[in-house]
Amino acid sequence: MTETTQDQETTASQLASRxxxxxxTSANDGYDQDSTGFQLLEPHEPAVVVEAAxxxxxxxxxxxAASRGMxxxxxxxxxxxxxxxxxxxxxxxxxxxxxxxxxxTATAWVEAGASWQHVIDAATVQGLAPLSxxxxxxxxxxxxxxxxxxxxxxRYGFAADHVHHLDVVTxxxxxxxxxxSDEPDLFWALRGGGGNFGVVTxxxxxxMPVARLYGGCLFVDLAEVPEVLxxxxxxxxxxxxxxxxAVSVIPFPDLPMVPELMRGRHVAQVQISYAGPAEQxxxxxxxxxxxxxxxxxxxxxxxxxxxxAVFDEPDQPSGYRGTSLLLDDLDxxxxxxxxxxxxxxxxxxxxxxxxxxxxxxxxPPQTLNALGHRDANYSLGMLSLTETSELDSVTALHDQLLxxxxxxxxGRSLNFTFGPLDHQQxxxxxxxxxxxxxxxxxxxxxxxGLLQANHPIPPTTD
Ligand SMILES: Cc1cc2nc3c(=O)[nH]c(=O)nc-3n(C[C@H](O)[C@H](O)[C@H](O)COP(=O)(O)OP(=O)(O)OC[C@H]3O[C@@H](n4cnc5c(N)ncnc54)[C@H](O)[C@@H]3O)c2cc1C
Numbered sequence: 001m002t003e004t005t006q007d008q009e010t011t012a013s014q015l016a017s018r019x020x021x022x023x024x025t026s027a028n029d030g031y032d033q034d035s036t037g038f039q040l041l042e043p044h045e046p047a048v049v050v051e052a053a054x055x056x057x058x059x060x061x062x063x064x065a066a067s068r069g070m071x072x073x074x075x076x077x078x079x080x081x082x083x084x085x086x087x088x089x090x091x092x093x094x095x096x097x098x099x100x101x102x103x104x105t106a107t108a109w110v111e112a113g114a115s116w117q118h119v120i121d122a123a124t125v126q127g128l129a130p131l132s133x134x135x136x137x138x139x140x141x142x143x144x145x146x147x148x149x150x151x152x153x154x155r156y157g158f159a160a161d162h163v164h165h166l167d168v169v170t171x172x173x174x175x176x177x178x179x180x181s182d183e184p185d186l187f188w189a190l191r192g193g194g195g196n197f198g199v200v201t202x203x204x205x206x207x208m209p210v211a212r213l214y215g216g217c218l219f220v221d222l223a224e225v226p227e228v229l230x231x232x233x234x235x236x237x238x239x240x241x242x243x244x245x246a247v248s249v250i251p252f253p254d255l256p257m258v259p260e261l262m263r264g265r266h267v268a269q270v271q272i273s274y275a276g277p278a279e280q281x282x283x284x285x286x287x288x289x290x291x292x293x294x295x296x297x298x299x300x301x302x303x304x305x306x307x308x309a310v311f312d313e314p315d316q317p318s319g320y321r322g323t324s325l326l327l328d329d330l331d332x333x334x335x336x337x338x339x340x341x342x343x344x345x346x347x348x349x350x351x352x353x354x355x356x357x358x359x360x361x362x363x364p365p366q367t368l369n370a371l372g373h374r375d376a377n378y379s380l381g382m383l384s385l386t387e388t389s390e391l392d393s394v395t396a397l398h399d400q401l402l403x404x405x406x407x408x409x410x411g412r413s414l415n416f417t418f419g420p421l422d423h424q425q426x427x428x429x430x431x432x433x434x435x436x437x438x439x440x441x442x443x444x445x446x447x448x449g450l451l452q453a454n455h456p457i458p459p460t461t462d
Contacts, residue, residue, distance in 0.1 A: 005025070005027070007047070008025040008026070008047045008048060009025060009027075011047055011048050011070075011089075012024070012025050012048045014064070015048060015050060015060075015061065015064055015089070018060040018061075018064060019050055019052070019053070019056075019057040019060050019061060020053040020054060020056070020057055021050060021051040021052050021053035021054075021057050021095065022050075022051045023048055023049070023050055023051070024048065024049040024051065025047070025048055025049075026045075030049075030051070031049055034049045034051060034075070034090065034092040034094075035049060035075075035090060035092075036078060036317070037075055037076075037077050037078015037079070037081065037094075037317070038077050038078045038079045038137070038315075038317045038318075039078045039079060039080075039081045039317070039318075039319070039320065039418070040317050040318055040319040041319040041320065041321070041386070041387075041388060041391075042081075042083070042084045042388070043081075043084060044073060044075065044081070044084050044085045044090050045084060045085065045086045045087070046073070046085055046086075046087065046088050046089060046090035047070070047087050047088060047089065048089055048090070049089075049090045049091075049092055050089060050090070050091050050092065051092050051094075051095055052091050052092065052093050052095065052096055052112070052113075053095055053096070054096065054201075055096075055167060055169070055175060055201035055202065057091075058091055058093070058112070058169045058175075058199050058201050059169045059173060059174075059175050059201075061089055061091050062089075062091070062169045062170075062171065062173050062199060063173030064089070065088065065089040065450065066171055066172060066173050066450055067173075069448070069450070070087070070088045070089055070450070071085055071087065071088030071089070071450055071451075071452050072088060072089050072090075072091065072171070072199070072450055072451050072452065073085040073088065073089075073090050073091070073451075073452040073453075074090070074091045074092075074093060074112075074195060074199045075090060075091070075092050075093070075094075076092075076093045076094055076112065076113045076114075076115075076139035076141065076142060077094065077113075077115060077137060077138060077139045078317075079135070079137065079138045079139065080138070080139070080142055080143075080146075080415070080418070080454055081454065082417060082418055082419050082420055082421070082454050082455060083420045083452075083454065083456075085452050088452070091199060092113075093111075093112035093113035093139075093141075093199075094113040095113060096111040096112045096113040096114070096201070096202075097111055097113045097114040097115070097118050098111040098114065098118075099111070099114050099118050099119050099121075099122040099123075100122070101122045101123050101126055101128065101207065103126040103127075103128065106128055106206060106207045106208075106209065107164065107204055107205065107206055107207060108122065108123055108130065108204070108205055108207055109202055109203075109204050110140050110141065110202060110203050110204075110205060111201070111202045112141050112199070112200055112201050112202060113139065113141075114139070114140050114141070115136060115137050115138060115139055115140060116130060116132035116133065116135075116136045116137070116138060116139075116140050116143070117136035117137060117308075118140070119132065119140050120132060120136055120304065120305060120307065121305070123207050123304075124211070124303065124304050124305040126207075127209070127211045128207035128208065128209060128210070128211075129152065129207060129208050129209075129210040129211070129304040129307075130150075130159075130205065130207055130208075131148060131150045131152055131153070131156055131157075131158075131159040131162060131205070131208065132150050132151065132159075132307065133148065133149065133150040133151065134150075134151070134246075134271070134308075134310065134311035134313055135308065135311065135313045135315060136307070136308045137315045140203075140205075141200050141203055142194075142195065142454075143159060143415065144159040144160050144163060144191070144203065144205065145160070145190055145191065145192075145193070145194045145195055145200065146160075146192070146194050146414050146415035147159070147160050147192055147371050147413070147414075147415055148160055148415065149355065149357070149361070149379070149413075149415070150244075151213070151215070151244055151273040151307055151310055152208060152210060152244060152273065152275050153244050153355075153357070153359070153360070153361055154241045154242070154243065154244045154356065154357070154358060154359030154360055154361060155208075155241050155242050155244065155275045155359065155360055156208055156360050157359075157360035157361050157363060157365065158192075158361060158365070158371060159205070160191040160192050160365075160369055160371055161191070161365035161366075161369065161371075162205055162206040162365075163191055163203055163204070163205055163206075164179065164204040164205065164206065165177065165178065165179045165203065165204040166178040166179075166186075166187070166190055166200050166202070166203045166204075167200065167201045167202045167203070168186065168190065168197070168198035168199065168200050168201065169198055169199045169201060170186075170197065170198040170445050170446075171198065171445055171446040171450050171451050172445070175201070176198070178190065180367040185441055186198070186441070186445070187367065187369075188367075188368060188369055188370055188437075189370050189437070189438055189441045190370075191365075191369035191370060191371065192369045192370035192371030192372070192430075193370040193430075193438045193441075193457065194414060194453055194454060194455055194457075195451070195453040195454060196438070196442055196446070196451065196453040196455075196456065196457045197441060197442065197445050197446065197451075198445065198451070199451070210275050210304055211303065211304060212278075212301055212302065212303055212304065213273055213274060213275060213281075213301070213302055213303075213304060213307060213310070214272070214274040214276070214277075214278040214280075214281025214282065214299070214300070214301050214302075215271075215272045215273040215274060215281070215299065215300075215302060215307070215309070215310045216271075216272060216297075216298035216299040216300055216302070216309055216310060216312075217269050217270060217271050217272070217296070217297075217298050217299070217310070217311070217312060218269070218270040218272070218285070218288055218289065218294055218296075218297050218298075218299060219261075219262070219267050219268070219269050219270075219294065219295040219296040219297075220267070220268050220270075220291065220292060220293065220294055220295060221265050221266070221267060221268075221293070221295055222249060222265075222266040222267065222268050222339065222343050222344055223265070223266065223343075223344045224292055224293055225268070225291050225292035225293070226339060226343070227291070228247070228268040228270070228291055228292075229247060229249070229268065229335045229338070229339060229354070230332055230335055230336075231287070231288070231291050232245070232247045232270060232288065232354075233330050233332070233335065233354075233378075235287055235288060236356040236378075239284060239356075240276075240284075241358075241359035241360055242274055242275045242276040243272070243273075243274050243276075243281075243284055243356075244273045244274075244275075244356065244359075245270065245271060245272050245273065245355075245356050246270075246271045246311070246353060246354060246355040246356065247268055247269065247270045247271065247353070247354050248268070248269045248271070248311075248351060248352065248353040248354075249266060249267070249268055249269075249338075249339075249342055249343065249351065249352045249353075250262075250266070250267050250268075250269055250351050251266050251267075251342070251346075251348075251349045251350070251351070252264065252265055252266075252267055253349070261295050261296060262295065262296075265295075265344075266342075266343050266344045266346075267295065269312075270288055271310050271311050272285055272288075272299055272310065273307070273310045278300075278301035281299075281301075282299075285299060298312070318385055319385065319386055319387055319388075320383055320384065320385050320386060320418055321383070321384055321386050321391065321394050321395065321398070321418055321419040322381060322382060322383035322384070322398075322416065322417065322418035322419065323381070323382060323398045323402065323412075323416075323417050323418070323419060324379060324380060324381040324382070324412060324413040324415075324416035324417055325379070325380045325402055325405055325409045325410075325411070325412060325413065326357075326373045326376035326378075326379050326409070326410045326411055326412070326413050327376060327377065327378045327379065327380055327405060327408040327409060327410065328375060328376060328377055328408050328410055329377055329378070329408045330354070330377075330378050330408065331407070331408060334404055334405055334407075334408070337404050338352065338401070338404065341400075341401055341404070342382075342401070348384075348397055349384065349385070350382050350383070350384045350394075350397060350398070350401070351382065351383045351384070352380070352381070352382045352401070353379075353380075353381045353382070353383070354378055354379070354380055354381075355378065355379045355381070356377070356378060357376050357377055357378055357379060358376075358377045361374060361376075362374050362375060370430065370434050370437075370438055372410075372411060372429050372430040372431050372434060373410040373411050373429070373431075375410065376410050379413050379416065380402075380405055381413070381416045382398050382401055382402075383418065384397070384398070395419070411428035411429050411430070412425055412426070412428050412429045413429065414426065414429050414454075414455045417455065421455055423456070423457075423458060426455050426456065426457060429455075435457070438457050439457055439458070439459065439460045440460060442457050442458065442459045442460075443459040443460045446459060447459050
């Protein structure tokens with residue numbers, strides 16, 4: 001047994017006596033799954049994993065790590081992991097997936113490891129909907145800490161704007177109740193500032209009175225309807241706030257496992273989520289349906305429980321890198337260049353997505369939070385399935401695509417970033433004064449930077 005392994009075993013047995021859940025080292029079954037999750041690139045390599053069973057486990061794990069100066073990271077599903085920890089304590093929360101809905105107050109208490117699917121299942125039976133996003137499999141807490149732009153975004157705003165209460169273990173090992181009146185600074189920082197200030201063990205969120213949507217996707221071949229991105233952009237200028245929509249350009253490989261209709265094509269997938277009567281939704285999308293030949297049309301009235309069908313994203317673990325920008329506008333010339341760069345004439349296999357923002361997203365919340373760039377009207381995201389050996393070329397491609405949008409860029413969108421950012425890039429996600437305040441709060445709560453957040457805001461050094 002090497003000394004390192006022995007150290008890990010000692011740490012694991014010391015921690016095991018303090019927590020209810022299992023404590024794993026790399027020698028144990030389950031360690032790889034807990035450290036990797038959905039994102040297969042660059043898994044965490046902690047000394048130990050604590051499979052937290054409850055908030056006391058989270059508190060004990062943080063307190064233990066802090067008392068020894070060990071780094072701490074947290075993972076629910078792994079969908080958002082952008083950088084890996086080496087050594088230290090990884091708290092895996094996926095067993096803490098309870099959701100408790102109160103139909104009287106239209107709220108839900110959501111535990112740290114619950115995915116949106118868990119929340120959707122509990123809320124929709126009461127005729128209520130959470131502010132969940134395109135993929136129900138992502139973790140509700142991290143999505144919300146990063147802002148959370150969902151299927152009802154233009155109607156109700158960011159998920160972070162509808163948080164009432166968070167329970168948080170701060171890096172000093174204290175379990176704190178964080179609300180607008182108790183711990184107002186942390187309440188401001190956590191909603192938008194991500195996992196930089198503590199490990200959230202649960203949150204109370206508002207649910208919306210939405211039982212049904214009119215939504216789904218329209219698939220068109222970009223070679224046949226090259227103007228689809230431009231037409232979607234123009235159409236977004238005319239739609240009400242109940243309409244939240246997006247468009248992705250997806251290069252489908254010419255392979256037998258791809259549905260025959262899509263095989264070998266560059267497909268534009270227009271995603272529609274209309275929170276209003278189906279007949280009105282149907283009328284609103286008429287101009288999009290009329291654009292040209294449609295490969296597939298899944299638009300229909302659907303219960304919110306099936307909201308994953310709107311984007312219809314795959315939910316199998318894979319290795320991927322992605323990046324994103326918030327934009328104040330989309331320039332038609334920029335779109336023309338984009339179609340050239342990732343459309344039928346391009347040789348790369350990058351998926352590009354544009355989302356329409358504005359509406360309620362532009363309104364300040366009742367209690368201000370750290371989220372930046374409410375004035376963004378669109379987001380641009382790109383994602384490439386990749387392996388470690390191709391990371392440099394993928395990053396270069398993403399940088400090149402982003403550069404074309406620089407004139408309208410407001411900053412990064414951290415939720416839609418799947419890969420490491422440097423501190424300057426993280427800073428662009430926030431208003432300058434807010435970033436200063438976040439860095440000061442980081443210094444106050446985690447002066448030694450023990451908590452390794454996905455997109456870190458470092459403590460100030462002065
Ligand atoms: C296919 C896909 C679709 C998506 N769609 C949307 C969308 O529609 N809208 C949107 O806004 N975002 C979307 N996202 C982004 C998603 O919200 C973020 O990636 C989010 O971080 C995922 O959270 P997770 O718990 O699933 O991931 P994890 O990788 O488990 O967590 C990501 C990070 O969050 C932090 N964290 C996790 N749990 C806690 C906790 N309890 N306390 C403190 N910090 C914590 C940690 O720093 C961790 O590294 C999507 C992502 C993917 C991959």
